[in-house]
Amino acid sequence: MTELLNKCRADAEAHALAEYPRESVGLVVSMRGKPSYVPCRNQSEEPDHFILHPEDYAAAEDRGGIIAVVHSHPDSGPEPSLHDIASHAVSRMAWWIVGLQDGIATWHEMPAGGEMPLEHRVFVHGSIDCYTLIRDYYRQERGVELLDFYRQDDWWHNGGDLYVENFAKAGFVETKTPSNGDVVLMAIGCPTPCHGAIWLDGDVLLHHLYGRLSCKEVYGAAFRERTTHFLTYRG
Incomplete structure (x- = not known):
């Protein structure tokens, strides 16, 4: 060998x-x-x-x-x-x-490693970011392997609209009222929806913002004002 x-x-x-x-x-x-x-x-x-x-x-x-x-x-x-x-x-x-x-x-x-915890992970765009957290949540909690997409840093300021262009390919459709495990899209720092989060019961988000550790956070007014889409997985 x-x-x-x-x-x-x-x-x-x-x-x-x-x-x-x-x-x-x-x-x-x-x-x-x-x-x-x-x-x-x-x-x-x-x-x-x-x-x-x-x-x-x-x-x-x-x-x-x-x-x-x-x-x-x-x-x-x-x-x-x-x-x-x-x-x-x-x-x-x-x-x-x-x-x-x-x-x-x-x-x-x-060596091969195990699953990363959903909370308290560092942010590295394109590898460990808000969409990575969504993919990991669906794999760990629902047994669903979502598609991955290559994403350059700062795509939201360079004409990209990756979430909106690709959510249907990943198996999601829009919904008016989110349920536990649905995805929330937000436009933070720009007019383009550039941040994705998991909606959890109790008006709580599981998400990973640039420059911060991933965490659970109350879905307060600042996030509500920036929300553009609610998405539910249909496969």
Whole structure:
């Protein structure tokens, strides 16, 4: 097994060098009990970020069980960035990072973790943010896996309207009166609905604001005035 895992690392290093100076991304997949490295496409338009192509992930799942997510750090060491730490926590999977400096590869491995608590989590936009909290709530409390969507920071100030454009794709419809577990959309700091929260019984919100820890908070006047939509899940 050690020999096969070393072969996975060698294949991942070769992939990282081939993709340089972009970040490479791939998966370690167990096929009939034997691990192998599967290179994947990076959809990100940013050179120091990766977005694993969903078709490649699905194809890898068809081949066997996914052991680890692997990506490279061109021109730096393998130590995880804050974004890596956040994304790893959300994925609940093992991560391997290969650092490339002067053509020399070094490794950092992050073991698979459990579910993040819904409250008291730090905010990292795109990885641990208000929509992440909504997805995690639905997975943990309702057993529903909502679609994820790539979101650049400050999209609400750059012509984006991601919540309104995508809530139907995620299985939601509008409702006039929210019930426990429904989603509340709010326009905070701009005219675009840019913040999502979970409505809980007792006029309480479970939400995660930028720069704050996730928490439960009374649905007071300030939130009411900024509310634009109530959404209920229909699948």
